[in-house]
Amino acid sequence: MVLQRVSTARVVVEGRTVGEIGAGHLLLVGFRDDDGPDELRWMADKILGLRVFPDEEGKMNRSVEDVGGDLLVVSQFTLYGDVRKGRRPSFVDAAPPERAVPLYESFVGMLRESAPGAVETGEFGAVMDVELVNQGPVTLLLEREPVR
Secondary structure: OEEEEEEEEEEEEOOEEEEEEOOEEEEEEOOEOOOOHHHHHHHHHHHHHOOOEEOOOOOEEEOHHHHOOEEEEEEOHHHHOEOOOOOOOEOOOEOOHHHHHHHHHHHHHHHHHHOOOOEEEOOOOOOOEEEEEEEEEEEEEOOOOOOO
16 A cells, blocks of 8 residues: 555546545555455554654654544555566456455445544546645555465
């Protein structure tokens, strides 16, 4: 997952805005076939508690929960594109749509249960234009390896 701290962000599909937020996090999320509830809960908890917003002294000491921020969750299977060989990405590590859609919906549901602000989404499987103002800039890669 890629997390970006934003002032604003929105997703446009075929000329219409499908999700839009103010200050908070833009989340670009992809899933592996072996992801499950434990990975989803860990990611949701990590996102909500991650201290990347400035406090009164300008230090990254406040979470999206602390600031009442919004979340924009955008599905992006290309995060699991493997470009180590050849010139074209391989997506064998990405969960297929029949597995990824329920994971995505479950993840968004977890965030909606606990997030302090709005939780907006893109449109799974659509060609999306993502517009954002990355504040900081702050961009983080978040990943939890599954327990085997």
